[in-house]
Amino acid sequence: MRMIKRTVKWLFCVIAYYSGLTWAFRVLNNFLGRRLTVLLYHRVGEPEFKDKSLIKEMFISQKSFAQQMAYVKKRYRILSIEEVEYYLANGKRFPLNSMLITFDDGYADNYYNAYPILKKLQIRASAFVATDFVGTQRAFWWDEAAKQERQTMLTLSWMEIAEMAANGVAFRPHSKSHRSFLLLAEDEMRDEILGSKEVLEELLPGLKAISFAYPGGDVTPFARNILKNAGFVCAFGTREGINSPGTDRYNLRRKGIWDGAFLSPFGTFSLAMFATEITGLLDIFRLAPVRREDSHWL
Numbered sequence: 001m002r003m004i005k006r007t008v009k010w011l012f013c014v015i016a017y018y019s020g021l022t023w024a025f026r027v028l029n030n031f032l033g034r035r036l037t038v039l040l041y042h043r044v045g046e047p048e049f050k051d052k053s054l055i056k057e058m059f060i061s062q063k064s065f066a067q068q069m070a071y072v073k074k075r076y077r078i079l080s081i082e083e084v085e086y087y088l089a090n091g092k093r094f095p096l097n098s099m100l101i102t103f104d105d106g107y108a109d110n111y112y113n114a115y116p117i118l119k120k121l122q123i124r125a126s127a128f129v130a131t132d133f134v135g136t137q138r139a140f141w142w143d144e145a146a147k148q149e150r151q152t153m154l155t156l157s158w159m160e161i162a163e164m165a166a167n168g169v170a171f172r173p174h175s176k177s178h179r180s181f182l183l184l185a186e187d188e189m190r191d192e193i194l195g196s197k198e199v200l201e202e203l204l205p206g207l208k209a210i211s212f213a214y215p216g217g218d219v220t221p222f223a224r225n226i227l228k229n230a231g232f233v234c235a236f237g238t239r240e241g242i243n244s245p246g247t248d249r250y251n252l253r254r255k256g257i258w259d260g261a262f263l264s265p266f267g268t269f270s271l272a273m274f275a276t277e278i279t280g281l282l283d284i285f286r287l288a289p290v291r292r293e294d295s296h297w298l
């Protein structure tokens with residue numbers, strides 16, 4: 001059943017892509033009110049075979065990532081997060097075909113596998129990091145078992161962050177400990193938000209960290225209030241879709257990108273599926289909203 005579904009989806013995307021429907025829908029998006037497409041990546045590289053604990057929905061291969069970046073560079077206007085913050089804070093219209101590229105959690109493979117591609121193509125991106133994990137041997141709970149099998153660091157070091165920050169990758173807070181806000185008391189939430197902002201701003205002189213990504217995409221009214229009162233202009237969640245002028249800017253939508261989402265029936269990366277998915281065309285067929293508990297994004 002799953003195979004049939006995937007084949008139908010692939011076939012639809014191939015037809016849409018080569019008939020010009022994907023292109024037309026992307027252009028049409030600009031007339032439906034200026035939109036902002038936000039891509040969400042976690043890890044770039046191949047999951048190590050032995051690491052059964054690794055969550056495959058977090059991975060994109062370096063090869064697919066390079067193809068995706070080459071594609072979006074041609075078709076979209078890739079904004080820096082500072083530009084997105086500016087447009088949102090001032091209620092300005094986004095430029096045509098606006099896109100923001102984001103990474104969550106702060107994995108070291110972002111430096112080794114994604115950063116060289118971004119630098120080569122001169123693409124600006126933003127990374128949301130959980131500051132307690134930077135430069136430490138600590139592993140996220142979902143990576144605990146994986147950590148025991150490897151010697152290398154899973155997360156970015158402060159040196160790597162500083163280098164990337166000087167070369168087109170902006171850093172923003174993603175809490176300190178990456179615990180879900182649904183489980184935290186109010187003073188803990190405040191500490192997670194303001195503490196991670198402070199740590200980043202201390203490390204990167206001149207940085208004004210005024211956007212945030214909720215750990216696991218879990219938004220609470222209290223967290224939103226803290227963000228608003230502390231001068232944050234926007235925050236990113238993990239709801240599917242493209243942002244339009246009516247989207248809540250304290251719960252911006254993102255398109256989660258991972259290898260399995262764009263596999264053709266032959267098991268290879270399908271650019272047609274990727275290109276069609278990120279226009280939001282397929283969202284029309286997702287009549288029922290994705291249930292919260294189905295979300296696998298961290």
Ligand SMILES: [Zn+2]
Pocket residue numbers: 104105174178214215216298
């Ligand atoms: Zn996360």
